[in-house]
Every structure is written in structure tokens, then in C-alpha cells.
Amino acid sequence: ETGVTQSPTHLIKTRGQQVTLRCSSQSGHNTVSWYQQALGQGPQFIFQYYREEENGRGNFPPRFSGLQFPNYSSELNVNALELDDSALYLCASSSDPTWEETQYFGPGTRLLVL
Amino acid sequence: GENVEQHPSTLSVQEGDSAVIKCTYSDSASNYFPWYKQELGKGPQLIIDIRSNVGEKKDQRIAVTLNKTAKHFSLHITETQPEDSAVYFCAASRTDTGRRALTFGSGTRLQVQP
Numbered sequence: 001e002t003g004v005t006q007s008p009t010h011l012i013k014t015r016g017q018q019v020t021l022r023c024s025s026q027s028g029h030n031t032v033s034w035y036q037q038a039l040g041q042g043p044q045f046i047f048q049y050y051r052e053e054e055n056g057r058g059n060f061p062p063r064f065s066g067l068q069f070p071n072y073s074s075e076l077n078v079n080a081l082e083l084d085d086s087a088l089y090l091c092a093s094s095s096d097p098t099w100e101e102t103q104y105f106g107p108g109t110r111l112l113v114l
Numbered sequence: 115g116e117n118v119e120q121h122p123s124t125l126s127v128q129e130g131d132s133a134v135i136k137c138t139y140s141d142s143a144s145n146y147f148p149w150y151k152q153e154l155g156k157g158p159q160l161i162i163d164i165r166s167n168v169g170e171k172k173d174q175r176i177a178v179t180l181n182k183t184a185k186h187f188s189l190h191i192t193e194t195q196p197e198d199s200a201v202y203f204c205a206a207s208r209t210d211t212g213r214r215a216l217t218f219g220s221g222t223r224l225q226v227q228p
């Protein structure tokens with residue numbers, strides 16, 4: 001196990017609602033990245049937070065937003081949920097992105113939008 | 115942006131045989147190539163990674179090779195065991211942008227028949 005934890009494990013929402021997912025990074029890691037994994041596909045990069053600042057973003061609309069807290073835990077917020085947002089949301093923690101590439105993933109939060 | 119293609123999508127081998135999974139990438143600036151194993155209901159687990167200044171890396175039954183000229187890298191698993199059955203993902207990233215956004219392949223479902 002990586003030491004990266006995510007909550008909740010499963011979530012069901014309806015279209016138009018908002019959702020907040022949470023991630024606790026591995027001890028000693030100050031960087032958290034979020035990925036979306038649709039069924040049967042590889043994870044896709046949403047954004048990365050480093051020392052409480054957004055440090056890069058993938059091809060996702062502004063209704064996907066995030067936060068990182070002083071203890072380096074992180075939240076992913078999705079507004080105006082759409083059916084296509086149904087996926088496994090993964091967070092990955094790592095050390096300083098300027099010199100360490102290795103990312104360790106949590107177990108994910110499975111989101112179902114009805 | 116980076117594009118990673120992975121083949122085959124499914125692979126079935128007999129226990130004790132070798133398995134090979136191949137990936138190609140498009141961005142010549144990519145210099146970090148991890149491989150992840152994902153079991154049902156779990157997040158991706160890093161099994162091996164390679165950096166661009168190395169052509170081959172081995173860890174017990176697992177090895178990865180990298181050909182930077184051809185922009186492809188491969189995962190080799192020898193003496194496969196039933197517990198190797200899972201979905202395997204290759205990924206690539208570049209380290210010159212100050213962030214670590216992994217671009218994943220589409221995955222290979224490996225089935226090891228006892």
C-alpha cells in the first residue's frame with residue numbers, strides 16, 4: 001500500500017449536482033495530482049497541486065477545481081455534474097516535482113452520475 | 115501534447131511463460147517512463163520505472179527496455195504467475211516543465227492461466 005488515502009470510496013450523484021472528493025498524501029510528499037479514469041481506459045491528468053498552488057492542468061473544463069491544504073491534503077471539486085463525469089477519480093502524491101517524478105496512487109473514489 | 119499508445123489490449127499466457135507489453139510515445143522530450151499494475155477495485159501500483167538516461171532496468175522477474183530513438187518502451191515479465199493477472203499501464207512524462215503530468219496508455223489486460 002502507498003499510504004495515499006481517498007474518501008469517499010464510492011459516491012452516487014445526479015446531473016447538475018456538485019461533488020467534493022478528498023485525498024491525503026503520503027507522509028513527506030508535498031505534491032498531489034488528480035486523474036480521471038473512465039471505465040476501460042487509462043487515467044487522464046486533471047491537475048496538480050504543489051505547496052498549495054495549482055502546478056499545471058490537463059484538458060478539463062473550469063468546473064473541475066481543486067485545493068491543497070497546508071498539510072498537503074487535497075480536494076477535487078466538480079460542479080454541474082454531467083453523466084460523462086462518471087469515473088474512478090485517482091489522486092497521486094509525490095515529492096517536489098522539480099526533482100522527483102515518481103507518483104504513488106491512492107485507491108480512488110468511484111463516482112456515478114445518474 | 116504527449117500521446118502514448120499501448121499494445122496489446124489483452125494478453126493471455128500460460129503460467130511460467132513470458133509476457134511482453136509494448137508502448138510508443140510521441141513527445142521526444144519525455145524522459146520518465148513508469149509502469150503501473152492495477153488490480154480490480156484498486157488504484158494503480160507502480161511496479162517499475164525507467165529514466166531516459168538508461169536503456170534497460172530489471173527487478174526480479176520484471177524488466178523494462180527503452181529505445182529513445184524509436185520512442186518505444188516495453189515491459190517484460192518472466193515466469194508469469196496467476197497473481198500477475200491484472201491490467202498494466204505504461205505512462206510517460208517530461209520533467210522540464212516543472213510539473214509531473216503522466217500520460218497513460220490505454221492498458222493491457224494480462225491473464226495468466228494456471
